[in-house]
Amino acid sequence: xxxxxxxxxxxxxxxxxxxxxxxxxxxxxxxxxxxxxxxxxxxxxxxxxxxxxxxxxxxxxxxxxxxxxxxxxxxxxxxxxxxxxxxxxxxxxxxxxxxxxxxxxxxxxxxxxxxxxxxxxxxxxxxxxxxxxxxxxxxxxxxxxxxxxxxxxxxxxxxxxxxxxxxxxxxxxxxxxxxxxxxxxxxxxxxxxxxxxxxxxxxxxxxxxxxxxxxxxxxxxxxxxxxxxxxxxxxxxxxxxxxxxxxxxxxxxxxxxxxxxxxxxxxxxxxxxx
Amino acid sequence: xxxxxxxxxxxxxxxxxxxxxxxxxxxxxxxxxxxxxxxxxxxxxxxxxxxxxxxxxxxxxxxxxxxxxxxxxxxxxxxxxxxxxxxxxxxxxxxxxxxxxxxxxxxxxxxxxxxxxxxxxxxxxxxxxxxxxxxxxxxxxxxxxxxxxxxxxxxxxxxxxxxxxxxxxxxxxxxxxxxxxxxxxxxxxxxxxxxxxxxxxxxxxxxxxxxxxxxxxxxxxxxxxxxxxxxxxxxxxxxxxxxxxxxxxxxxxxxxxxxxxxxxxxxxxxxxxxxxxxxxxxxxxxxxxxxxxxxxxxxxxxxxxxxxxxxxxxxxxxxxxxxxxxxxxxx
Numbered sequence: 131x132x133x134x135x136x137x138x139x140x141x142x143x144x145x146x147x148x149x150x151x152x153x154x155x156x157x158x159x160x161x162x163x164x165x166x167x168x169x170x171x172x173x174x175x176x177x178x179x180x181x182x183x184x185x186x187x188x189x190x191x192x193x194x195x196x197x198x199x200x201x202x203x204x205x206x207x208x209x210x211x212x213x214x215x216x217x218x219x220x221x222x223x224x225x226x227x228x229x230x231x232x233x234x235x236x237x238x239x240x241x242x243x244x245x246x247x248x249x250x251x252x253x254x255x256x257x258x259x260x261x262x263x264x265x266x267x268x269x270x271x272x273x274x275x276x277x278x279x280x281x282x283x284x285x286x287x288x289x290x291x292x293x294x295x296x297x298x299x300x301x302x303x304x305x306x307x308x309x310x311x312x313x314x315x316x317x318x319x320x321x322x323x324x325x326x327x328x329x330x331x332x333x334x335x336x337x338x339x340x341x342x343x344x345x346x347x348x349x350x351x352x353x354x355x356x357x358x359x360x361x362x363x364x365x366x367x368x369x370x371x372x373x374x375x376x377x378x379x380x381x382x383x384x385x386x387x388x389x390x391x392x393x394x395x396x397x398x399x400x401x402x403x404x
Numbered sequence: 405x406x407x408x409x410x411x412x413x414x415x416x417x418x419x420x421x422x423x424x425x426x427x428x429x430x431x432x433x434x435x436x437x438x439x440x441x442x443x444x445x446x447x448x449x450x451x452x453x454x455x456x457x458x459x460x461x462x463x464x465x466x467x468x469x470x471x472x473x474x475x476x477x478x479x480x481x482x483x484x485x486x487x488x489x490x491x492x493x494x495x496x497x498x499x500x501x502x503x504x505x506x507x508x509x510x511x512x513x514x515x516x517x518x519x520x521x522x523x524x525x526x527x528x529x530x531x532x533x534x535x536x537x538x539x540x541x542x543x544x545x546x547x548x549x550x551x552x553x554x555x556x557x558x559x560x561x562x563x564x565x566x567x568x569x570x571x572x573x574x575x576x577x578x579x580x581x582x583x584x585x586x587x588x589x590x591x592x593x594x595x596x597x598x599x600x601x602x603x604x605x606x607x608x609x610x611x612x613x614x615x616x617x618x619x620x621x622x623x624x625x626x627x628x629x630x631x632x633x634x635x636x637x638x639x640x641x642x643x644x645x646x647x648x649x650x651x652x653x654x655x656x657x658x659x660x661x662x663x664x665x666x667x668x669x670x671x672x673x674x675x676x677x678x679x680x681x682x683x684x685x686x687x688x689x690x691x692x693x694x695x696x697x698x699x700x701x702x703x704x705x706x707x708x709x710x711x712x713x714x715x716x717x718x719x720x721x722x723x724x725x726x727x728x729x730x731x732x733x734x735x
Contacts, residue, residue, distance in 0.1 A: 297487050304481070306506035
């Protein structure tokens with residue numbers, strides 16, 4: 131690793147890294163900037179300097195209450211993630227630590243459900259939801275998002291659990307740990323980074339999911355993705371208001387991502403660096 | 405105490421038989437090495453003794469107690485794994501203390517025992533570090549520390565040095581032997597490295613395809629191998645084996661002669677040959693000599709100077725010649 135790096139090169143790399151980061155972040159930044167403009171300013175053309183007015187936010191809030199879809203998003207994304215973890219932890223556990231001949235097939239089969247285009251099952255799903263009274267309910271959306279993300283959750287956890295060497299569990303057994311102690315003192319602490327990053331990633335995925343949440347919800351259970359969508363059609367040209375609505379919708383997950391980025395990166399690169 | 409007796413122990417995984425049937429007795433305080441090529445069942449045998457695998461048939465007794473169906477922890481054995489298997493999220497102190505905590509020992513007792521183990525293993529300055537911050541040798545010491553605090557009736561080592569570099573392996577070999585002299589506890593050590601087996605063992609168990617080929621002290625195995633497998637496996641460089649007419653002359657179907665038991669001369673001898681590769685190691689010289697009876701490895705003193713292509717004559721030391729029958733067993 132001892133490579134001499136000149137100061138000039140370091141500055142060059144720093145600038146390049148910032149440029150790439152800014153480029154990736156720019157759409158979000160521009161959304162936030164636009165949300166702080168007046169409607170005429172927003173239509174006027176490209177400008178990075180907003181007048182700083184909050185009128186769009188007030189307009190959005192008065193037209194359509196932000197807090198209801200926000201609460202819906204929280205309940206649906208956190209709820210579906212927790213249910214998925216409760217199902218996925220034992221299943222990933224058993225597949226990682228006592229695999230059978232069919233384990234690989236089961237994993238592939240689960241992943242294959244993600245390859246199917248969602249539109250393909252839209253009509254039957256809609257009918258089932260309508261007939262069981264789940265349409266436009268938080269419970270219904272929670273169930274759908276749990277099912278959609280379950281394969282990913284199982285796969286991620288399976289990968290993390292596989293990284294835990296069996297010899298360490300055997301060592302614990304030799305050291306006199308009961309199954310309970312083995313799980314509490316050895317397995318869980320070692321799996322926590324993996325479980326935590328799976329949890330975070332899945333909350334983000336569920337928060338951003340829009341296909342099913344827009345189609346299976348109306349006024350009652352609509353999460354923030356549906357909230358943005360509701361602004362796009364009647365107010366298609368009101369860019370400032372649309373931007374304010376988008377900013378409000380992405381802000382919670384952006385803040386959560388910011389605080390948990392260390393955990394996320396650690397979890398996602400778990401095993402890559404020993 | 406650490407007297408271990410295996411009676412007719414066998415192990416199969418489905419249709420695959422790893423260990424057909426083994427009888428073995430290990431005396432209290434002995435340093436026993438299981439040695440054999442990879443896949444010979446030596447690790448499986450160790451894991452059967454540890455209780456990490458269930459026996460398919462037969463019984464295992466430790467200090468007169470039948471432990472065949474007992475949990476690993478109840479067998480009062482400690483194991484050191486090839487990968488060290490340290491708990492990565494715990495400090496060195498907590499790693500070593502773990503078995504004591506599991507046994508429900510008093511805090512003060514744990515503190516004292518961990519301190520003692522750390523002193524013996526030169527780990528006192530590293531107690532607050534995590535395994536990830538230690539070198540390979542230090543990790544190995546932590547694994548040994550975790551094993552000794554429990555004062556087990558026997559230690560099981562599963563190829564503990566194979567992840568270390570050659571120099572460190574030599575040092576750790578001495579440390580483990582030294583530890584055995586201090587503790588006088590039974591140790592069972594698995595390795596594929598016959599040098600480790602020869603240098604450390606009181607008793608070597610040579611395994612091949614799940615069967616015990618021979619049990620004996622290192623020198624017994626070296627001097628009188630029971631069969632061709634042991635003859636070829638024990639000793640470095642390997643014993644020269646010759647069959648056909650050459651062997652028939654000595655009344656055997658195969659003869660074996662160790663490289664160090666061949667006299668070499670530039671003038672006269674039994675087998676004439678030309679020197680292939682000559683490895684000058686200083687104290688010793690290893691020669692690969694191409695003769696009419698095949699390529700023969702010869703070990704000779706460092707002062708014997710020959711080079712590639714030279715003609716030499718070889719004569720086996722007849723008193724040290726090994727003769728084997730058609731079934732491979734020693735005559």
